[in-house]
Amino acid sequence: MDDLELELCKSLHKDHMITLQLLERLETTLGPKSSDLPDTTGGDFRNLLTDLVTVLEAEVKGHFAFEEEHLFPRFADEIDPAITEMLQGEHEIIRPIATQLTDLARAALKEGFTPDNWDEFRNAGLELVEREVFHVQKEEMGFLPGLDEILDEDEDRELNMMYLSAT
Amino acid sequence: MVQDVNPGTILMSAQLRLLPPSLTFRFFMAAAVFHFFFWVAIGFSYDDVSTFSGGPGPVLSAIHILTLGVFAMTIMGAATQLIPVATGLAHRSLWPTQIAWWLFLPGTLIFLTGLNFSEQWIMQLGGLLTAAALLIFGFSIADLLRRSKVLKIPVRFAWLSMASLLVLVLLGLVLLENFIHGFLPDHQAIAASHVILALYGFMGLLLMGFSNILVPMFALSKSPPARNQQIAQWLAPIGLVLAVTGVLVNTEEIVGIAVVIGLIAVILHIQGMLWCLNSGMRKNLGLSFVLVKAGWVMLIVSLIASGLLVFDLLGEQGPAIFGAIVLIGWLATFLLGILQRIVPFLAAMNMSKKTKKPPRLSELGDETKLKLHAVCHGLAFVTITGGIASDKSLPILLGAVIGAVGALFFAWYVVAVARSYMAYHRESEATGPVSGD
Numbered sequence: 001m002d003d004l005e006l007e008l009c010k011s012l013h014k015d016h017m018i019t020l021q022l023l024e025r026l027e028t029t030l031g032p033k034s035s036d037l038p039d040t041t042g043g044d045f046r047n048l049l050t051d052l053v054t055v056l057e058a059e060v061k062g063h064f065a066f067e068e069e070h071l072f073p074r075f076a077d078e079i080d081p082a083i084t085e086m087l088q089g090e091h092e093i094i095r096p097i098a099t100q101l102t103d104l105a106r107a108a109l110k111e112g113f114t115p116d117n118w119d120e121f122r123n124a125g126l127e128l129v130e131r132e133v134f135h136v137q138k139e140e141m142g143f144l145p146g147l148d149e150i151l152d153e154d155e156d157r158e159l160n161m162m163y164l165s166a167t
Numbered sequence: 168m169v170q171d172v173n174p175g176t177i178l179m180s181a182q183l184r185l186l187p188p189s190l191t192f193r194f195f196m197a198a199a200v201f202h203f204f205f206w207v208a209i210g211f212s213y214d215d216v217s218t219f220s221g222g223p224g225p226v227l228s229a230i231h232i233l234t235l236g237v238f239a240m241t242i243m244g245a246a247t248q249l250i251p252v253a254t255g256l257a258h259r260s261l262w263p264t265q266i267a268w269w270l271f272l273p274g275t276l277i278f279l280t281g282l283n284f285s286e287q288w289i290m291q292l293g294g295l296l297t298a299a300a301l302l303i304f305g306f307s308i309a310d311l312l313r314r315s316k317v318l319k320i321p322v323r324f325a326w327l328s329m330a331s332l333l334v335l336v337l338l339g340l341v342l343l344e345n346f347i348h349g350f351l352p353d354h355q356a357i358a359a360s361h362v363i364l365a366l367y368g369f370m371g372l373l374l375m376g377f378s379n380i381l382v383p384m385f386a387l388s389k390s391p392p393a394r395n396q397q398i399a400q401w402l403a404p405i406g407l408v409l410a411v412t413g414v415l416v417n418t419e420e421i422v423g424i425a426v427v428i429g430l431i432a433v434i435l436h437i438q439g440m441l442w443c444l445n446s447g448m449r450k451n452l453g454l455s456f457v458l459v460k461a462g463w464v465m466l467i468v469s470l471i472a473s474g475l476l477v478f479d480l481l482g483e484q485g486p487a488i489f490g491a492i493v494l495i496g497w498l499a500t501f502l503l504g505i506l507q508r509i510v511p512f513l514a515a516m517n518m519s520k521k522t523k524k525p526p527r528l529s530e531l532g533d534e535t536k537l538k539l540h541a542v543c544h545g546l547a548f549v550t551i552t553g554g555i556a557s558d559k560s561l562p563i564l565l566g567a568v569i570g571a572v573g574a575l576f577f578a579w580y581v582v583a584v585a586r587s588y589m590a591y592h593r594e595s596e597a598t599g600p601v602s603g604d
Contacts, residue, residue: 016448017448020387020448020449021448024449024450024451027451028451085519086519089519093524093525127527130527130528130529131527133449134515134528136387136448137384137385137387137449140387140448141384141387
């Protein structure tokens with residue numbers, strides 16, 4: 001995963017980094033299974049929940065939507081439709097899990113967790129980490145370098161501005 | 168210095184370059200089975216392990232169960248899949264790989280049988296079949312490397328590895344002939360050269376090359392700084408040539424210099440890999456990379472041990488101690504770490520059907536089995552090495568039993584991944600469109 005030239009690709013890469021850092025925090029927090037419900041009133045865990053809501057909403061409503069509307073069709077036409085089909089399929093799987101997790105996080109920020117919804121949050125969180133990491137891996141290794149080759153500077157400028165305002 | 172490696176090409180062509188999973192997975196499944204039988208073989212010959220210093224028989228057979236049945240088998244499966252994906256080039260035909268498989272599996276079994284019972288003609292037949300398979304594999308990989316215009320550093324490492332493979336296969340055949348006709352003035356020197364080229368040449372160089380692709384890929388990092396890898400790429404073959412020269416002319420000092428050069432090459436390489444791990448976007452790399460890092464440590468230890476062995480500083484059990492460190496401590500640990508990463512990864516890459524939601528990587532097999540394997544592997548290594556060093560047979564037997572139990576867990580996991588893959592494709596025929604629910 002070497003140096004990307006285009007500003008759009010750098011913006012997408014930067015958002016991947018933010019997402020991955022968040023997912024690493026989530027995975028570490030959810031890792032050891034415990035019967036104690038976490039404290040959502042303050043501290044690191046509350047910060048994690050807040051960041052989850054912010055980042056995942058931007059990811060799903062901004063990042064995913066932008067890729068699907070503006071980038072996947074171009075990539076499919078000029079490089080390989082099988083890759084974008086695969087990535088699109090992964091978006092469709094990740095999207096509802098991310099939505100479920102943000103809903104649970106939002107509710108927990110207001111009212112804390114019950115044993116049932118903590119289990120639900122934990123399971124959804126671990127699933128999201130795995131699927132999202134695998135997805136980002138593929139985008140970083142193949143999709144972004146591909147975009148870097150097919151877009152020119154004018155397109156890059158325009159698309160990057162659109163992406164930054166969408167997210 | 169500008170990095171000349173671009174692993175970013177990998178997944179652009181990955182989907183198009185995936186081989187039929189049955190072709191690659193048969194190598195990995197076979198390796199998992201041979202892994203178990205390696206420990207069984209050590210268990211049956213536990214009384215002879217600590218004094219082993221060469222010659223046909225059960226211990227040499229056990230060693231080749233590991234080197235051919237596990238290491239070469241894994242490398243053949245991994246290289247056959249990874250090199251097309253990494254270079255973006257397709258095999259001209261899959262027939263060479265098919266033929267290599269159908270020669271290598273029976274050839275290895277026949278060879279191991281002959282070796283175990285010191286039956287010369289069976290050894291020769293098996294050796295010829297195995298050699299033919301390895302040469303066919305080598306030539307099919309060389310064809311891809313020759314056509315590749317990308318990934319210069321990994322490709323160069325792979326070329327050096329294939330050159331080592333050619334020489335080690337020829338030396339192996341010469342050694343077999345010598346068992347029958349006894350024409351070599353110094354069988355031990357040729358055998359030592361064969362070992363050096365097999366372990367540090369064929370295996371070591373190819374793993375260094377693959378690591379330049381796989382470590383950045385899994386850690387989501389840039390390629391390692393090219394300078395370190397390029398220097399390692401010059402030093403490693405120089406070290407190899409000096410080591411082989413040193414054993415052939417029976418001059419310890421030359422081998423000693425070779426060990427130092429090899430150590431510098433390895434340290435530069437590992438430094439690059441650690442850079443990838445530290446700078447990568449993905450930090451939590453799980454158990455597989457615990458094994459990989461342990462393998463790196465043992466690679467350095469094995470080189471130091473080889474230097475001590477040459478100067479007779481490892482005692483009477485020196486050859487066996489070195490064998491345990493290099494085969495179990497380094498190569499088995501490293502390869503099993505990589506294998507447990509690429510088996511589910513490859514399975515998942517082949518499970519992207521529209522009609523069914525693919526399982527998560529962790530759902531493909533019970534990862535507890537891998538943890539149990541890792542614990543058993545570590546314990547087995549320590550127990551066996553301790554038994555060899557103290558010249559006591561019972562720890563070697565105990566270590567072999569523990570290792571065999573661990574190998575069963577590992578095989579169980581690989582089989583589970585294969586079954587998940589087959590179940591997914593069966594069920595995807597009958598289900599509706601992918602749902603995120």
